[in-house]
Amino acid sequence: MFSSNASRLAQPALLPDFDRPSGLPAFNTVEQVIATYQGDDAIHLLYPQVIAAAAETFLTGFPGQVVYAVKANPHPAVLKILWASGIRNFDVASIREIDLVQSIAKDAQLFLMHPVKSRQTIRHAYRVGVRDMAFDCEAELTKILTETDHAGNLKLHLRLAISSGAAAMPLEGKFGATRRQAIALLRLARPHTAHLGLSFHVGSQCMDTADYERTIAYVRDLLNEADITIDSLDCGGGFPVAYPGMTPPPMADYFETIQTALTANGFKDITIYGEPGRALCAQGGSTLARVELRKGKALYLNDGSYGSLFDAAQCSWKYPTKLHTAEERSDTLEEFRFFGPTCDSLDMMEGPFALPADIQEGDWIEICHLGAYGQALATDFNGFQSDATVAILG
Ligand SMILES: Cc1ncc(COP(=O)(O)O)c(C=O)c1O
Secondary structure (H helix, E strand, O other): OOOOOOOOOOOHHHOOEEOOOOOOEEEOOHHHHHHHOOOOOOEEEEOHHHHHHHHHHHHHHOOOEEEEEHHHOOOHHHHHHHHHOOOOEEEEOOHHHHHHHHHHOOOOEEEEOOOOOOHHHHHHHHHOOOOEEEEOOHHHHHHHHHHOOOOOOOEEEEEEOOOOOOEEEOOOOOOOEOHHHHHHHHHHHHHHOOEEEEEOOOOEEEOOOHHHHHHHHHHHHHHHHHOOOOOEEEOOOOOOOOOOOOOOOOHHHHHHHHHHHHHHOOOOOOEEEEOOOHHHHHHHEEEEEEEEEEEOOEEEEOOOOOOOOHHHHHOOOOOOEEEEOOOOOOOOEEEEEEEOOOOOOOOEEEEEEEEEOOOOOOOEEEEOOOOOOOHHHOOOHHHOOOOOEEEEOO
């Protein structure tokens, strides 16, 4: 809708290199990016090794198959890095996400785990090979069966409603079948599919491993009452990131707790899935925003809540910040709030963010841990939008 050439980088000839496998212009340092940049927008930084390391953590530690939740960061470079790191399964919600993943990794296995889909999305997904689909009510199940002509090779996943526990972002109230509904739906769906699964989501940024343990025990209890077997259990996303002010247990504790709960509840021999979004990409992405104006303790930046800082504004999340500037700045830190570039007063990030006391116009602030639900949520409101994304290899 708003086409801008403002966020261009210098001619590729000036760039040090291109990162394989992400295909991004690659730099060793953030300072090199700033020195080379000729555009006017914020810049998205990706750290491929950090994303690859997160993938490795899940591939070696999670007790089941890892399915990346594409919504967290659908940037083609992120998908390429994850594919190159060994991630083979992708949770998609829309036709665009399906087409995007298939354009990058045609052999990827796609899971359409959105519990409410348009008929066109179901038809498209089935046509291009998607067999795993979620539902949480009879109407959606009927929709899936109708639009796939009652295909015999569907893998159906019933999404459960669960009460929220220790998630910083609960996902309660919108999707999921209650216990009663789930029992009826499992019985209804079973004759239609050779693969019937259950799925749940404990809420995003789940701070307590016990939420997974409790939910897996609940699933066992529910299945005992329904007297029905399932072929897979999808433990969803929710795996947390250590943002400032939030100290989740180590990821290994989540994996161990899930493994123990699966064994204790008799789920040793079925397929297990996990759908991490945030945990795979948050720490591998930053936004580099420039200070356009300083008014006392307020810094006006070229990125904000309509850009990649939605959660910093709406949830007051205090992302870690680093100053990048050619000149020396004071060692004394002061607390600042940020304003974004649009004319909307909601475009404000309270923070506070600790930065050198003499920070000034033209300085660049790297806002870290924004690789998930940052760039992915950015709009082009007011013409402020950045398509500049680079890899930092150093
Ligand atoms: C169905 C589903 N799976 C996975 C995720 C990823 O969650 P997270 O980023 O908390 O890991 C989400 C996020 O909303 C989701 O809706």
